[in-house]
Amino acid sequence: MLIFVLLFSAFCAYRIQFLKFDYDFEAFFPNENNELEIYNNYRNTFEHDNEFALVALENKSGIFNKAFLFKIDSLTKAFGNLKYIQKVTSPTNLKKLSFGGLLPSQSRILHFENEELYKEDSITIYQSQHLIGSFFPLNAKSVTIYIKTEENLKKRQCDSLAKSIEAELAKFRFDDVHYVGRIFAQNVYLENLKSEFGVFLGLSFLVVIIFLWFSFKSIYGIIVPISIVLISILWTLGVMSLLGKAIDLMTVMLPTMIFIAGMSDVVHFFSKYFEELSKGTDKEKIYKLILKEVGFPTFLTLVTTVVGFLSLLFSSIIPIREFGIYTSVGVVIAFILSYSLLPALLYFFTPKKLVTAHSHNNRTYNVMRTGLFWIFRNQKTILVITSIVMIVSVIGIFKIRVNNILLEDLSEKVKIKRDFNFFDENYSGVRPLEIKVTLKDKTKSLWDYNTLRELEKVDRFITMEYNPGFLISPASLALTVYRNMNENTGTGFPVKEDFEPVLEQLKKNKNNKEIKKIIIPAGSEARISAKIRDMGSIKVTEHNKHLMAYVQQHVDTTLLRFDITGAAHLVDRNNSYMVDNMTQGFIFSLIVIAILTFFLHRSWRMVLVFIIPNVIPLLIIGGIMGFAGIELKAATSLVFSIAFGIATDDTIHFISRLKIELGYGKSLMYAFKRTYFETGKPIILTTFILLGGFMSLMISNFQSTFYFGFLICITIIVAVIADIFLLPVLLFLIFGKKKK
Template sequence: MDRSKSRWALGFAGVVSLFFILTWHGVSFNYDFENFFQHDDSELDFYQEYRELFQNDNDYLLIALENKTGVFDSAFLVKCLAFENDLLHINGVVEVVSVLNQKEPLISPFGVNFRPLLNWSNSQSLSKSSQKIKADKQWMGNLIAEDSSSLLLLVQNEQMISKENGDVVYDKIAGKLHEYDFDGFRTAGKIKAQGAFVNLLQQEFAFFLSFAILGVLFLLWLMYRSWWGVVLPFVIIVTGIFWSVSFLLLTGGELDVMSVMQPPILMVIGLSGMIHVVNHYQAALIAFESKEKAIFGAFKSLGLAVFLTALTTSLGFVSLYFTNVPSLMWFGLYTGCGVMFMFLSLFSILPFALYHLPPLPSTNREVWAKRWNRVLRFLFQKITNYRKTISLTFIVFTLLAGYFMSQVKTNGYILDNLPEGHSLLEDFRFFDQQYGGSKPLEIYLQAGSKDLTLFDYKVLKEIDKLEDFVRGNFGSGFIMSPLTAVKAVNKAKNQGKPKAFVLPSPLAYERMQPMVNRIGDSQNIKLWTADKMEGRLSTKMADGGSLLGKKQHQKLEEFVANKIDASLLEVRLTGTSFLIDKSHELVTYKVFSGLGFAFLLVGIIIGFLFRSWRISLIVILPNIVPLLWIGCVMYWFGIEFKLSTSIVFAIAFGIAVDDSIHFMTNLQMQMRKQQGLLKALYLTYLTTGKAIILTTLILVSGFVMLTFSSLEIPWFTGVLVSLSLLFAVLADLLWLPVLLLPFKEVIKEKINRRLSPDQDKQTLQK
């Protein structure tokens, strides 16, 4: 690129920057659980229809109110009831369910009467009520903790409440909790979790942006020891990030748990591309070329290579689009676009700056160049002497790594992203231990034929069998279904005895059917449709992870297939928890499917450079190494496949393949100078080898920044991508040259075909 073109390029950068400044929309953050569901999924479509019939299964807030002397304390209960009544006046709170407002029906010859479940009007009534409740599993572990240390308020908020309105509702509830000064309290639910996640995102984004900036400035000063060697790259990188974030916001995107990783990722990617160009420019100056010739040569020689590396890195991120998980899809797409914006920033600003700024300081430049050459020369000599040993070592290690990687299990949790010890995580675990779980479990029920309803006795028997299995298989506490109304009536007919909370005999059920309708219609939660043909079984369970969830789901399917009469009752598992568990499992498969597509495209790019599918395959092999090796690392350290770890493979491949692209383009350039393959490899090793090592160190230092995150996704990305980049350097500098040497005739032929007519057609030196 000459001087005049560099001015046009800088003008282009100015126009793009001005456009994004004028269209700036401001930063917005988002965390929506449904962004981690698989879209274009029949199960998601079914759940959306299901919640139209009944309700969303996670629009609630669990509140546990603690009392040091136990919950059966009249003063404590009075305060709890006042708090509950205050909650009902908060706009957005629909209903509060607790032991304080429960009334149990009692059926006598004179009709149906309802009496408060808990009576604390005097000490005698309280003692009698508490003894009765403690003996009743319908309430203990459901609305009162097993150890009686706390009672539960289940707050139903507006259906499908927005994040903003949910924040307002939760802030008001939290304010009331502090106002009443209970001995302790715990809260868990979507309206709390979303707000907590967004607060974490805002903190993480500010932290990573500032930390990445300081890290890049420090690295630049170490490398160049010049004011413009620090300021210029910083301007280029910040410009690229500004374009990327502006484009995201302009097209309706929002910053979420994934996109907070973009600043450090884009910074180190932009810096590594710039180092390749500046390194070539400095090498030309050391060789006493003029400044203009050095700049022109650097961009001419490396323009295609830097573009291809940007393209392959972008493809690695874009491969995440195939996961069909919105959060991953948009992270991959926008980060892939960000990489290309960084390339545009680099090639529109750097040429003009190099022409108009003085050369970098030359102090000790030649000394360091000699040291680099000495080390790389020694390394290349050892590689050529031990080719068979190196190949065998890589093959054996990679095959073993592939085996261990195949043993890695897929397992994820709803609150995977939260750091260990976070208050929200601790609260959810509290409800898992004390109240049978915080994770909703929903099962759709439908009468097996049009001649039946869910309240036919033989259908109720099937529901009873299903409830027993769900209780044992999922470890659930209290279960609600159409059968709940029947059990409640039977209990009422037996003076409220806990043992009577069961399905009665056929004759007894026939006599109580009118009462079932009356009590059932007064239920707070919708459990069946008006025609009684469709219903739900709703409960909660502890979050044991998607691996355990998959086994539980399979057992449920087997039970339904073998023990439930489909002509009487049809059963289908659904709900947000089921969809998230399924996403953890499917995302791993789809990430690797997307990687296959990325491998194919990179293979085509390499094939385009050398016009040979064999060379393309050779270059792909070293890039399989880091993926399998980090899979092996995951196995040995007990790291499982999940949403937060599967994406690492797409990111790692997109960045690691850059080394191979740079190596092969430089090798092609050396061979076009009529060098034999061995000599061309040697010269490539001395020039590109240094740049590959430097850029890898910078990339690793950038990704290591992510390990300071308190969120799981950035932390795993930082650790595993850093390791994969180190593995990629070993594969590209140790194994790739060894793989290329046996194909010198093929490479020679391909290069000869591409030489221009005025070039010497003599046989390439051996």
């Protein structure tokens, strides 16, 4: 056994060097109702909506400064020479009636070389609604450069481009610089993943060592349990590397999960082993006794924990499903090693100090005995308090909101998060709004005058509803060209006769690559694209509903169809789907564990006794989320299924031990006392270990990881309180009150 463990551990250690870190933002897109397929077809037809970068450059004394604008122009040209950049658009190269770039143009908008024209240019710019919030802010203290990158850039290419942009920025002096985009965010996420991967494991390691020392007061009592779980983690990571699975935003928590879940098995085995040795039980008989009294309950806790993690398979999001699978594998490995490698190690060496430490003559048992008697004297009080807490928690649950804000996951300490907020506060935002337009009437064309008028209605509504920047669409393209050609600043749509020259010009250039990003040459499909503030999925969904309602009432729906799509939209939809998926997963966990409990105890009353103390923690964290304003999203929705699987562990050990004591013919009160003594210390110790491990997640720069750790900690605390105070009362009611 030891030889196999050493050889396989060496193999896994070799494989870990090939383990990679990955942040594939699109891997978290849902695949429900063909929305992902619609999005993929949309971006293949037009362009990717997140292949861009925005750079804002501040001049706090005002942007109409010759030295400042010359630096902007030099920087624009420098960006244009960089590899992996398709096009750079900035205030100094914006033109009218040109079919390249975001806006059709024929002459400069800003004559930065001539200071005498600054006043006239500033009036023109700030009378042009489409420029404010896109390239210019209202306060006129910064400008934005829009960088269109090549599509489908790999991680190495993104990093190279991001470094090149930062290197060019370092050559110029600006009051402040802000930049956002996938090429920057991806690297920030990956670097945080790498650093937190080691930090989580290291902190969990340190906390567990502290608790093991206070429990066993022996170096041996630290080294052996730690070795078991570290080998479990090593094997799991080795298997992941062998199967080509990279560390992502979800699996970065995997070592911590295995560490604390695996440690629970080891502690129960360890405690029982030395408990029996302190009683004088023959060493040869202890293993069989452990399998009977601890092994089977621990196996049941393994099943419930694995069921909790496998409930994540109800999600359609691959990283979440893989997290559930690989964590389950790691927990199973830890269990197997606890009942194979651990006995082998204990067989060769058992320090006497650990045996002495488990003597019954200590204050712990006096405290536990006093606590047990207090519980039986205050059963009604416990039931009343439990009922009040449940009612209040249910009220809080109804206050929970499902919401998503882009980059909300990052801490305010991270620069890109602050830069993202800068664009939201000073510009029209960077959140993509993408709408696919499909011509339903095949006898018409999107190039037709009447069709463009329908699209122009939608543009006007979007402008009023969302207050966007960088709005492009077939109607806005045609209308801007018309106004520039005729020096017309009116807001109305021109009559058909006046518009014909513009349409002819656009049709002649319909194969222009920039125009094809807006409307396909056949005139059957088009896009409406804009950048809006990241107001959260709740408000965006409301705006989307208003838009679709307007389309139904004011636009010819027999002619056109509108589908909202895009990366940001898919992330919003992901949260809604995740809530449904995790609800299904939780119900699955509940049903499986209820059926398992029924077959073990042959009593539906015992099913209720088992379920109630473990549902209460979930109700409480739901109430806390509602009252504290913690929004339900992909990460926080995971908590319920996983927490339920973890919370059941102590309940299983307590009930199993009680039945064993009753099976020995003990009276009910004596059986309760023995159960408290036998399971109390391991339960409290594993609770502290779980808390220490999950608390390490709370230092994360990722908000989702922080809340995941925080809510799981709340669950563990409430679960152990329920098992210590409420479970005995419920069990006493089931078995009936008997005199001692």
